[in-house]
Amino acid sequence: MDRYRLIGSTASPYALKMRSLLRYRRIPFDWVIMTPELRRATSHLRPMLIPVLQYPDGSYGNETTALARELERRHTGRSMIPDRPEIAFLSELIEDFADEWVVKPLFLYRWWDAEDQSYVSRWGAEEWSVFESGMTRDAIVSHFRARQVSRMPILGATKENYGLLAESYKRVLLACEPHVGIGQFIFGTRPSIADIALYGQLSELGTDPTPMRIMRNIAPFTDHWVRRADDLSGVNGAWRAREDSISPWAIDLLRIVGELYLPFLTANERAFKEGKNQLEITVWGKPYVLSPFKYQVKCLTALRSSFASLTSQERSAIGSVLDATGCSPHLIDSRHQ
Ligand SMILES: N[C@@H](CCC(=O)N[C@@H](CS)C(=O)NCC(=O)O)C(=O)O
Numbered sequence: 001m002d003r004y005r006l007i008g009s010t011a012s013p014y015a016l017k018m019r020s021l022l023r024y025r026r027i028p029f030d031w032v033i034m035t036p037e038l039r040r041a042t043s044h045l046r047p048m049l050i051p052v053l054q055y056p057d058g059s060y061g062n063e064t065t066a067l068a069r070e071l072e073r074r075h076t077g078r079s080m081i082p083d084r085p086e087i088a089f090l091s092e093l094i095e096d097f098a099d100e101w102v103v104k105p106l107f108l109y110r111w112w113d114a115e116d117q118s119y120v121s122r123w124g125a126e127e128w129s130v131f132e133s134g135m136t137r138d139a140i141v142s143h144f145r146a147r148q149v150s151r152m153p154i155l156g157a158t159k160e161n162y163g164l165l166a167e168s169y170k171r172v173l174l175a176c177e178p179h180v181g182i183g184q185f186i187f188g189t190r191p192s193i194a195d196i197a198l199y200g201q202l203s204e205l206g207t208d209p210t211p212m213r214i215m216r217n218i219a220p221f222t223d224h225w226v227r228r229a230d231d232l233s234g235v236n237g238a239w240r241a242r243e244d245s246i247s248p249w250a251i252d253l254l255r256i257v258g259e260l261y262l263p264f265l266t267a268n269e270r271a272f273k274e275g276k277n278q279l280e281i282t283v284w285g286k287p288y289v290l291s292p293f294k295y296q297v298k299c300l301t302a303l304r305s306s307f308a309s310l311t312s313q314e315r316s317a318i319g320s321v322l323d324a325t326g327c328s329p330h331l332i333d334s335r336h337q
Pocket of ligand 1 (some may be wrong): 012013048049053062065
């Protein structure tokens with residue numbers, strides 16, 4: 001086998017992110033849906049997640065952020081990491097926000113209203129392969145629906161948090177809408193890992209009934225941008241030149257990162273370290289309450305270490321943007337302040 005194999009689901013935002021990456025990078029691959037047999041073949045991976053990438057030597061890997069970095073090491077050309085290290089850092093920040101926060105309103109809308117529940121449970125049940133053969137299709141769908149709905153409180157998809165999650169979705173759409181266009185991306189006329197991480201989440205949000213209606217109402221051009229981002233194999237663009245300032249699109253997204261996402265990560269880290277079983281924040285006048293997650297402590301540590309590895313010149317090139325968007329105070333470990 002000299003091709004990669006991407007094992008995914010069309011209902012998974014991370015699988016779509018990875019598929020768009022492989023297409024843009026022109027890395028030869030085959031796309032297949034996760035079946036019970038493939039679940040068994042990849043059951044040694046922990047945690048078990050969709051998607052899984054099978055390498056040409058037959059081995060498997062998961063976690064799209066790690067897979068994207070590994071593919072950068074293995075293949076040159078058409079990189080999705082901006083060439084200037086400080087811009088690459090901004091791209092990592094927005095990728096992390098898309099992967100770890102934008103999935104929250106996606107999950108909430110998927111399992112909130114009966115209309116979305118029925119749509120996504122049929123779709124997801126068919127492609128998730130979490131149940132063995134022998135069950136009827138209806139039984140599989142209702143089990144999948146019950147499984148996902150039971151996870152809502154753990155993942156913070158609660159009545160208390162609804163307002164902030166819905167507001168954050170709206171703000172992401174409004175941050176994109178004035179800037180999207182054919183061949184327009186966050187850091188230039190070529191896509192970065194941040195663009196496709198955002199695409200993965202927005203593609204699912206633009207398909208499920210309730211968030212699809214919101215997107216088409218308030219951000220119709222973002223809807224088209226998302227559809228095109230599925231296959232960017234023909235895009236031949238460039239990163240913004242050094243003398244151009246950081247794009248207004250990046251700044252509009254970083255404002256959400258600075259006001260919402262980084263304060264959330266910092267509160268999560270504090271709650272986790274203090275052994276609290278709940279973290280609470282209020283953003284834009286709306287509360288958010290949840291159990292802390294260890295994985296998201298790692299996300300903050302990784303972002304801080306990427307920031308720390310920039311030279312002082314690189315850091316000062318993005319200093320005013322990080323200050324103006326409220327990101328700066330969260331990027332330095334308080335133990336070193
Ligand atoms: N950080 C991971 C997230 C992947 C992920 O959470 N995948 C979801 C599907 S979208 C999953 O497989 N969840 C476990 C399950 O539903 O059994 C990545 O980037 O690959």
